[in-house]
Amino acid sequence: MRNMPRVLIVEDEPAIAELIAVNLRHNGFQPTWAMDSATAQRELDAVLPDVILLDWMLPGESGLSLARKWRADARTKAVPILMLTARGDEADRVAGLDAGADDYITKPFSTKEMLARIRAVLRRRTPEHAGGVVAIGELQLDTATHRVAFQGQPVKLGPTEFKLLHYLMKHAERVHSRAQLLDKVWGDHVFIEERTVDVHVKRLREALGGAGAMIETVRGAGYRLTAQTPIQTCSGA
Numbered sequence: 372m373r374n375m376p377r378v379l380i381v382e383d384e385p386a387i388a389e390l391i392a393v394n395l396r397h398n399g400f401q402p403t404w405a406m407d408s409a410t411a412q413r414e415l416d417a418v419l420p421d422v423i424l425l426d427w428m429l430p431g432e433s434g435l436s437l438a439r440k441w442r443a444d445a446r447t448k449a450v451p452i453l454m455l456t457a458r459g460d461e462a463d464r465v466a467g468l469d470a471g472a473d474d475y476i477t478k479p480f481s482t483k484e485m486l487a488r489i490r491a492v493l494r495r496r497t498p499e500h501a502g503g504v505v506a507i508g509e510l511q512l513d514t515a516t517h518r519v520a521f522q523g524q525p526v527k528l529g530p531t532e533f534k535l536l537h538y539l540m541k542h543a544e545r546v547h548s549r550a551q552l553l554d555k556v557w558g559d560h561v562f563i564e565e566r567t568v569d570v571h572v573k574r575l576r577e578a579l580g581g582a583g584a585m586i587e588t589v590r591g592a593g594y595r596l597t598a599q600t601p602i603q604t605c606s607g608a
């Protein structure tokens with residue numbers, strides 16, 4: 372069994388909060404309720420949730436302002452935020468998304484819709500809650516079964532290449548230096564030359580075949596996994 376995703380409900384109306392909490396509990400989530408911004412902040416400081424359901428209209432600091440604040444904070448910026456709003460018009464939805472909300476739910480909403488939207492943001496932001504499958508383009512990696520496939524065809528990888536690919540896929544489109552990869556994939560307690568990274572990247576590319584070109588060498592900086600179709604120029608590695 373996987374961990375039950377934690378959901379922080381920030382909602383000042385007890386009846387609505389209770390209804391949401393009951394439904395979340397029945398569907399395998401761990402809800403926590405905060406009735407105002409100060410309580411919500413205390414909850415966040417104590418435990419980082421997997422997703423935040425944030426009411427727009429709160430007494431004191433508004434949900435919009437909280438979303439902006441949490442997005443600007445390094446500790447909370449990656450936590451998905453779903454805005455709960457009675458406001459349906461486009462300008463408000465845009466304001467919510469601009470403030471950093473991942474999605475919004477317009478009140479009144481059905482339980483089914485709420486659960487679907489929560490699952491969708493969890494899939495997008497934390498793939499480990501969605502069966503452990505990470506997909507970038509046609510490349511798929513499943514942490515639960517330890518399987519990798521490209522265009523539906525299985526790819527055989529050694530354990531280090533698997534870990535390396537998992538890390539690169541989870542942090543796609545970003546450039547990682549060799550030192551960072553050693554730290555994140557091998558662990559900082561081992562002494563390995565940075566050249567080792569090159570050796571494993573080479574093996575990984577070979578094993579990936581057609582998808583090997585998704586791992587780019589960024590000259591002088593490191594490596595990046597990209598979903599963009601790479602332009603075939605002279606290869607640096």
Ligand code: CA
Pocket residue numbers: 382383384426427428429
């Ligand atoms: Ca409210």
